[in-house]
Amino acid sequence: MTTTALPEGVPDPVEDFLKRRKKATINDVASLARVSKKTVSRVINHSPSVRAETRDQVNAIIARIGFKPDPQARGLAFRRSFLLGLVYDNPNAQYVINIQNGVLDFIRGSGTELVVHPCDKTSPDFIDEIREFVELQRLSGVIVLPPIAENRQLLAALDDLDVPYVRITAMPGEENTPPIVSSQVVSRDRMGCRAAAEHLADLGHRRIGFISGPAGYASARQRRQGFDEGLTARGLTLDSALIVQGEYTFESGYVAGKALLSQSPRPTAIFSSNDEMAVGVYKAAAELGLSVPDDLSVVGYDDAPIAARVTPGLTSVRAPIRDIGRAAADALLAENRKDSTVFDTALIVRESTGPADPSFKP
Incomplete structure (x- = not known):
């Protein structure tokens, strides 16, 4: 100057x-x-x-x-609190933390703060609870995480409150277009899961277990569809007997892993729809005396920090979750808001996957 x-x-x-x-x-x-x-x-x-x-x-x-x-004085002057709300009902704590860190990266030093609000989508007061949260905090904007980012009643309530909001979702295209107009940040989950299926097929695996995400989650549907597409491209299909539902938690991955590995013949590879469940599979395999990847190949999803910290390193589909959180805050606070920001996913190959044992007879 x-x-x-x-x-x-x-x-x-x-x-x-x-x-x-x-x-x-x-x-x-x-x-x-x-x-x-x-x-x-x-x-x-x-x-x-x-x-x-x-x-x-x-x-x-x-x-x-x-x-x-003074944030309070600014809030009084502009009839808003300079607070962003992060609303979620998601059992994957690491996912929520990564999104939160991305939002904080963007708003740091801006005078805007983040308020985190967990909720229970099964509660009869679910919508009213979030409505009260938005009104009491006089939020400048709301970031809604999956799976409640697809809840039409919630989105209608946010529209009714006239508060800007951004949805984080795994549903591109028409499936991702509600009757409400909002910004969205989309992760192309299918792309990375297709690559994961092709990777396992190319290693010679034919009996492959699949641990899905929770019922009703768009991410669970997208990841299953992508995996099916990858197998189809290699002339394979999933055996329905080798599909187990998980809940995106370590415990559910452990239970699902034990169920799959107790079958005869067992799978030679397991795809887990997130890394928390994949580490649960590691535990189940160890208890049954199976070695990863010599006896069992394992693939996860998210490429969370734990994927590079476990032994052997976990092959995982990388979703840039922190970047997604940063983009969601940007979409709320930028003067020229985008309707949609899309992030690709990609397979990160580590030591947890290897060739199928040619002597294994399914």
Whole structure:
């Protein structure tokens, strides 16, 4: 910023202010920048109606005197709280944490904060509870995680509240278009799962177990469809006897893994619809004296941090979950909101998959 030098001997009003060690207020910023309080508010709230020169001048004063806007005062002035809500009913704690970290990456330093609100979609008060949460917090926007991101009643309630919201979903195309208009961040789950199926087939596996996600989850449907497509491309199909439903939790993966590996003949490979369940399969295999990948190949989904930390390293479909959270916050706070942001998924091959034992007779 270009500033006009003060004549020699004329005291700098900012230096004089700093000597008084007074807590800076918006009125101080307005006085020192020689603009109105309303102009300072517009600069703080990134209004496009302020000239660049004035904006630079106000921001320079804010930086020099260390002024920190009061979120509560801003909320009263603009009838909103400068809070984003993250609403979810999801048993996968690591997924929620990764989304949350992505949102925090984007809003850090912006004066906007995040409020996390877990809920129970099976509760009879589910919709009313979220409505009350949005109204009490006077949220600036809401990020809705799967599976409730596909709940039509919830979306209608958010529309009725006239609060901006973004849905994170695994459903591209027409299936992902509700009767409500909203921004969405889409993960192409099918793409990565197709690659996972092709990878196992190319390693010679023919008896493959599949642990699905919870019933009613769009991600569970998309991952199953992608896996089926990959097998079909290799001339294979899933045996219905080798399909077990999981709940996206370690415990459900362990139970499903034991059920699959107790069959005779057992599968030589298992695809698990998330990494938490895949690690549960590791435990089930170890208890049965099976080695990964010599006796059993295992593939997960998410490529969560645990995938690279377990031994052997877990082959997993990478979904850029933290980036998805960042994009959701961007979609809410950006001046030019996008209708849809799409992220691809890809298979990350590690040590948990290997060639099928040619001596194994299914």
